[in-house]
Amino acid sequence: MPSMNSELLASWSFSQTQIHEKDSVAPVRERSADLGVKCIDPAGRSMLQLLCTLRRPKNIVEIGSGVGVASLAMLEVLGADCTLTAIESNLEHANAMRQGLREAGIASAQARIIHERAENVLARLADHAYDLVLIDAGGELLLEYVAEAKRLIGPSGVIVVNNAFDNHKLPKPAVRQASTVATRDALRMLREDPRLITHLLPSEQGLFVASLRPMPRRK
Numbered sequence: 001m002p003s004m005n006s007e008l009l010a011s012w013s014f015s016q017t018q019i020h021e022k023d024s025v026a027p028v029r030e031r032s033a034d035l036g037v038k039c040i041d042p043a044g045r046s047m048l049q050l051l052c053t054l055r056r057p058k059n060i061v062e063i064g065s066g067v068g069v070a071s072l073a074m075l076e077v078l079g080a081d082c083t084l085t086a087i088e089s090n091l092e093h094a095n096a097m098r099q100g101l102r103e104a105g106i107a108s109a110q111a112r113i114i115h116e117r118a119e120n121v122l123a124r125l126a127d128h129a130y131d132l133v134l135i136d137a138g139g140e141l142l143l144e145y146v147a148e149a150k151r152l153i154g155p156s157g158v159i160v161v162n163n164a165f166d167n168h169k170l171p172k173p174a175v176r177q178a179s180t181v182a183t184r185d186a187l188r189m190l191r192e193d194p195r196l197i198t199h200l201l202p203s204e205q206g207l208f209v210a211s212l213r214p215m216p217r218r219k
């Protein structure tokens with residue numbers, strides 16, 4: 001296991017600076033900051049775009065879409081080829097996201113925002129109908145969201161958990177706060193599922209990716 005030393009820390013910090021976002025991203029980040037929403041960090045956003053580029057998901061669910069930094073990142077690389085169902089419990093955040101979608105020229109038929117608590121919505125979404133589920137709504141209910149995400153994804157589905165470091169509390173065993181315990185349990189649930197390949201990507205907030213193993217090819 002690599003131990004954190006100053007060189008490794010310097011390389012990791014350097015990697016976090018090697019991201020150049022389009023000018024259109026800054027106003028959405030500003031709107032997020034104005035409303036006190038902690039949006040996905042630049043490295044996480046860039047990793048999410050890479051994942052979308054490689055997997056080309058057609059149907060996406062985002063749990064906790066905030067003002068839409070992650071949503072717009074996915075829509076930017078996928079174009080009109082995908083539909084997004086964004087679940088957001090805070091009306092101000094949902095309205096600010098609607099504004100961002102309009103400014104980006106995204107049709108409302110392509111990106112649907114459901115203004116409701118995710119725990120009241122997810123059960124209504126169809127089994128195996130989605131290719132990517134992004135979870136970014138805090139740690140407390142993460143186990144529930146992960147269980148639902150496993151039901152929602154189709155045969156080549158991917159589950160992504162942002163802020164997997166739980167604000168850097170995850171690696172500290174002494175921290176027993178509800179969100180940290182739930183995050184540990186949820187990530188373990190994904191890691192121990194033999195159908196999934198998982199990886200914790202070292203963005204600033206931590207991006208945990210769980211992908212269904214491909215079916216073996218028939219000879």
Ligand SMILES: C[S@@+](CC[C@H](N)C(=O)[O-])C[C@H]1O[C@@H](n2cnc3c(N)ncnc32)[C@H](O)[C@@H]1O
Binds near residue numbers: 066071117136
């Ligand atoms: C970390 S922010 C999401 C940031 C967003 N993914 C982005 O990158 O721009 C978390 C969001 O989850 C929302 N949220 C919190 N609990 C929720 C719940 N139970 N159901 C739906 N949304 C929730 C908050 O209102 C907040 O906007």
